Amino acid sequence: xxxxEEATVDQLHRAFESGDLTSRALVxxxxxxxxxxxxxxxxxxxxxxxxxAAVDRxxxxxxxxxRDGAFVGPLHGIPVLVKDALETADMPTTFGSATFAEYxxxxxxxxxxxxxxxxxxxxxxxxxxxxxxxxxxxxxAIGRTKNPYDLARDPGGSSSxxxxxxxxxxxxxGIGTDCGGSIRxxxxxxxxxxxxxxxxxxSRSGVNPLVSHQxxxxxxxxxVRETAQLLDVLVGYDENDAxxxxxxxxTVHGSYVDHLRxxxxxxxxxxxxxxxxxxxDDPAAAPVTRVVDEAIVTMRNSGAELVDxxxxxxxxxxxxxxxxxxxxxxxxxxxxxEEIDGPVDSVDELYENGDYHxxxxxxxxxxxxxxxxxxxxxxxWKRLDAQRAFQLEIxxxxxxxxxxxxxxxxxQVVPPTEDEIREEKYATMTFPTNTIIASQSLCCAMSVPAxxxxxxxxxxxxxxxxxxxxxxxxxxxxxxxxxxxxxxPPETAPPL
Numbered sequence: 001x002x003x004x005e006e007a008t009v010d011q012l013h014r015a016f017e018s019g020d021l022t023s024r025a026l027v028x029x030x031x032x033x034x035x036x037x038x039x040x041x042x043x044x045x046x047x048x049x050x051x052x053a054a055v056d057r058x059x060x061x062x063x064x065x066x067r068d069g070a071f072v073g074p075l076h077g078i079p080v081l082v083k084d085a086l087e088t089a090d091m092p093t094t095f096g097s098a099t100f101a102e103y104x105x106x107x108x109x110x111x112x113x114x115x116x117x118x119x120x121x122x123x124x125x126x127x128x129x130x131x132x133x134x135x136x137x138x139x140x141a142i143g144r145t146k147n148p149y150d151l152a153r154d155p156g157g158s159s160s161x162x163x164x165x166x167x168x169x170x171x172x173x174g175i176g177t178d179c180g181g182s183i184r185x186x187x188x189x190x191x192x193x194x195x196x197x198x199x200x201x202x203s204r205s206g207v208n209p210l211v212s213h214q215x216x217x218x219x220x221x222x223x224v225r226e227t228a229q230l231l232d233v234l235v236g237y238d239e240n241d242a243x244x245x246x247x248x249x250x251t252v253h254g255s256y257v258d259h260l261r262x263x264x265x266x267x268x269x270x271x272x273x274x275x276x277x278x279x280x281d282d283p284a285a286a287p288v289t290r291v292v293d294e295a296i297v298t299m300r301n302s303g304a305e306l307v308d309x310x311x312x313x314x315x316x317x318x319x320x321x322x323x324x325x326x327x328x329x330x331x332x333x334x335x336x337x338e339e340i341d342g343p344v345d346s347v348d349e350l351y352e353n354g355d356y357h358x359x360x361x362x363x364x365x366x367x368x369x370x371x372x373x374x375x376x377x378x379x380x381w382k383r384l385d386a387q388r389a390f391q392l393e394i395x396x397x398x399x400x401x402x403x404x405x406x407x408x409x410x411x412q413v414v415p416p417t418e419d420e421i422r423e424e425k426y427a428t429m430t431f432p433t434n435t436i437i438a439s440q441s442l443c444c445a446m447s448v449p450a451x452x453x454x455x456x457x458x459x460x461x462x463x464x465x466x467x468x469x470x471x472x473x474x475x476x477x478x479x480x481x482x483x484x485x486x487x488x489p490p491e492t493a494p495p496l
Contacts, residue, residue, distance in 0.1 A: 088125065129360055176218060183218050285432075448486075
């Protein structure tokens with residue numbers, strides 16, 4: 001009999017085939033865990049709403065399998081936790097906003113449709129800060145989400161609910177969204193694999209924007225194999241999202257699962273970006289540096305050739321010059337609000353009504369300062385052009401050192417406490433995350449669990465790749481994952 005906690009997609013499917021488990025029993029088990037650990041017990045508060053149709057859909061899939069002896073798709077019967085930034089036609093989509101508690105979209109986001117077509121069951125929608133505007137897990141929709149590894153600490157944002165819920169085994173796999181690092185920060189803080197594809201490989205249709213050309217949905221899972229399985233489902237052209245024409249440049253036209261190579265680190269060349277490590281005298285940064293340094297040694301011992309250090313010239317200047325959130329987010333969210341049939345039509349209306357969580361400093365910044373029109377805004381065009389220059393600078397580092405990837409901590413510090421956030425020690429506008437490197441250069445990147453601090457806090461290592469080099473990241477991440485079991489379920493959510 002399969003142990004559902006920590007079970008992978010493949011293990012669950014083998015249990016379906018052997019008759020030891022049904023999709024209905026699996027859904028019901030996860031629903032029991034949501035009740036025990038999200039609503040009760042530690043009260044993780046990661047789930048905004050459970051899908052009332054999940055059990056019925058599981059019954060349909062069980063009946064189909066019993067009749068045909070075959071799965072309807074690669075995610076047959078698998079309960080998926082979906083960030084509530086993706087629209088669903090069978091249940092509300094809040095975008096983290098209490099104002100949208102009753103909003104139901106006319107159709108699924110393209111990513112959700114692809115999941116359902118693959119046989120997945122949308123089990124629940126997960127919490128996020130209003131409009132994905134924070135590194136932290138506070139929303140006006142349901143309040144604060146807790147980190148299951150330390151309830152006083154934050155799970156990371158903006159895909160905070162998905163991070164906490166997948167880590168606590170409240171569903172099999174999860175979907176987040178990533179503009180500046182909103183998949184990879186919670187993956188780092190919650191001991192998960194988080195993947196940011198090159199923008200355009202996964203459709204943005206039905207997903208609330210932040211900086212539209214940087215935005216992407218993506219997998220949040222407990223293993224690299226499951227991330228590859230989700231990429232196989234999610235990546236593809238969508239006629240309703242012009243940016244997905246970028247799929248014509250994708251280097252994988254078969255399966256990402258085919259790139260799960262245990263020996264991929266051997267002979268690879270990995271650059272170490274020391275400028276991405278925190279101050280060794282900072283007690284919040286030193287434990288992160290130690291864990292990532294140990295992970296880098298493991299890569300070397302697995303046959304990787306390290307180029308340590310590598311330098312991205314003028315890195316801090318590029319990160320400042322390519323930041324578009326305050327300039328662009330208001331316009332992009334306004335355009336989205338105009339397209340949907342929601343209760344408000346603009347950021348101005350949300351802001352003037354006080355319809356946002358009080359800790360969302362980025363939302364306040366672009367609500368107060370963001371221009372309504374960018375067509376003649378010189379600073380906007382300069383920053384947009386700087387993103388291309390930043391990407392070229394990074395590609396030159398890859399070329400000059402013949403690199404396969406560059407590594408560094410996802411975030412320079414351990415997960416902050418609720419008190420540190422409320423006391424403004426950390427704020428979205430100044431948080432020391434390295435995830436913006438990939439986001440603002442329009443590269444792909446993967447967060448993999450690097451290990452734990454002495455205090456039991458998860459640490460993620462980011463693997464930065466070139467645009468459209470997702471397959472290579474899958475290879476390297478999988479190879480690193482085979483070196484040790486760095487996945488540890490949180491003690492706050494033990495098996496039922």
